Amino acid sequence: MEFQGKRIYPKWDSSGRLRFLNKLGPNFQIKYIAPLNSDGAAEKSITMTEILSTVPTYDELMLPVLQAVKMNGGRATIDEIAKTVIASLQISADILALPVSKKRPDSKLLNRLGWARTYLKKAGFLENPSKGIWEITTAGELTDTFDAKALTASIGKEGRALKKARKTDLEGLFELGKELRDTSLAARAIINEQHRQAVLARFPVGTWDTITLEDYAMGLNDEKNSYSYWMEFRTADIFGGRGGFASKHFLSFSKKKNAWMLPRGFENEQDAFKALKTEMQRVLALAENDRWEEMDSFIPPQLLSKTLFIYFPKEVLPIGSRRHLERFLLLFGVSQKEIRKMGPIQCHRKLLKILGGFEELEGLNTAEFAHLLYQWNDPRDIKKVMRVTPGEGGSLWKSWMEDRYCSVGWDKVGDMREFQNKTALRESIMQHYEKTKGELSKLTADLWEFSQLEVGDWVVANKGFSEVLAAGQVSEIYSFDENRQEHQHVVKVNWDTDFAKKISSKNSWCRTISRKIPFDVQREIFRKGGTVVRPSSEAFEELERALSMKKQVILYGPPGTGKTYTARRFAMWWTYQDDTEKLADALSSPESFLELERNQSQGDDFSLVTRVTFHPSYSYEDFVEGFRPQETSDGTLSLKLENGIFKRICQEAKDHPDQRYLLIIDELNRGNISKILGELITLLEANKRGMMITLP
DSSP states (O other): OTTTEEEEEEEETSSSSSSGGSSOOOOOOOEEEEHHHHHHSHHHHHHHHHHTTOOOOHHHHHHHHHHHHHHHHTEEEEHHHHHHHHOOOOOOHHHOOBBSOOSOOOHHHHHHHHHHHHHHHHTTTTEEEEEEEEOOOHHHHHHHOOOOHHHHHHHHHHHHHHHHOOOHHHHHHHHHHHIIIIIIIHHHHHHHHHHHHHHEEEESTTHHHHOHHHOTTTTTTTTTGGGGHHHIIHHHHHHHOOOSOHHHHHHHHEEEEEETEEOOTSSSSHHHHHHHHHHHHHHHHHHHOOOGGGGOOOOHHHHHHHHHHOOTTTSSSSOOHHHHHHHHHHHHOOOHHHTTTHHHHHHHHHHHHHHHTTTGTTTTOOOHHHHHHHHOOOGGGOOOOOOOOOOOTTTTHHHHHHTTEEEOOOGGGOOOGOSSSHHHHHHHHHSSSOOOOOHHHHHHHHHHHHHHHHHTTTEEEETTEEEEEEEEEEEEEEEEOTTSSOOOEEEEEEEOOOOOOEEOOOOGGGEEEEEEEOOOHHHHEETTTTTTOOOHHHHHHHHHHHHHSOOOOOOSTTTTTTTTHHHHHHHHHHHHHTHHHHHHHHHOOOOHHHHHHHHHHOSSSSEEEEEOOOOOOOOOHHEEEEEEEEEOOOOOOEEEEEEOHHHHHHHHHHTTTTSOOOOEESGGGGGGGHHHHHHHHHHGGGGGTTOOOOOO
């Protein structure tokens, strides 16, 4: 047979392919006569390894694959990508015929093309919106060349490091930083800088001195060249934040309404833009003169943060979300009270100062800091779960599944990204649909929650009252598709039909959409392969963050509003959040909850969760310590100092420093707090614990 202009022998397999090579071992000598056109052809040899090495590796194929998608208009099928790459690299039929292994006769080249696509997706250059379809991302559009070997190495090493060092303490942060410093962090920083330079080329320093309304605003004829468009879509791979609500741009033009979307207080777009331009010039001048402490501004936080990072990358972190900044500051011990007093840029500066103070992270730049923080403790890990029905009788499910999306109706409401808040959405629903007050409130809340879904949140698709078609995680946030005839509100979802099942009938599923799924229903839905996927609770996450920071939380409200109910369920979630089976069992029914709660409170000494109830007769002696009568050996009584419930819990916690203990106090306001707590009123504060005091 011939292979690359050489005649090789001695064996063929029954199919006539080169599969036999894999059976002979990598060093098997295959004789050939070369070259074919030489007159005195001499007998030579070649090894199987040498033959197989002619197939490009997946990292060698990554750039050609990216270029192939670009050549096909930014969207291509697997076959189109393969044909383009084979043509551009002039891959011969011989190389294409080489198999993966003796057990897998499929093409080794096509297999490596698959791995190249996967790594490009992990790097953020490609996305896979539906089966067999690959699209280029903004990052891919802006990237012409890259070090594929370094990138694939960093992606693989990052995955291994995350499994090893995914901790929420500082030790985990430092360990992760050390592991990723020379690979993932450096690679991501290079990509970020390429994108930043692309923005600077379009909007260089001094742009805000001459920029016009047409240059700035989205929604006009040349919107893809506008500053707002670039800040949202061309920087999405630096900051995230693609999509969302128009208010984050301060002003924009709505094509659907044929009107400007303006902040309150402005009568027309010219006045609004003039105010924005003047304020942005002031802010940039302050940054130029290093006067960051004066930078309080009405500019939307995301727009302000992005702009300052583009022009001052060493002074601001590439983090666009105020909520994410707050989460990171809380993790480093900054109080909520202090954070509330900070503007978005002060949050950036405070966080940057904290990170810069760690010797273990010395030498990292702002882009590397940001990437490290998200790998260490991603605020987006707090996921929501909601339910959506794919049309009457599941009529849209086939389309949902094939194109990986979900959608809802109420199309007359229009693009929900254009509403400044939930009240504006409610007014639009009232204008177009007749609803009772109760129906209006539920629909407003559900649609608003649908529009606020973030990447990674969960969506459950159901048919009727008792059938789950699938569950999936959001892959692309809300958009409004005017080209659809119905169900124009769309969210992209990667569906997983392994969750499809019949469950007990749910009367509440008569509604098309629901932002809340009770725990017992979640337990039925999210059972997969014998385990339960734990859906998180934002209320419980918030309580846990408050406890971690302040060490104590008070739930307040009128009688019957669920304070005790919430506290008891939080205690169960807090105790068993890593044991999804036990947590699901506890929250599946009142009987299961009570049984586990009884077991939880019946430890040998003290359980992890202790409950007490205050009342008018409760005293310091009961709670902290006091003298108790005790019978002596001669039958008389004497007084002995004994620890109360609180001191005994504290002693237990001291003896087991690696364990967490929770004390729930019910009916707090029925007791005389000063009488019961005494000096603990001060010592319970997180920053006073461990202090020594003198008692009278």
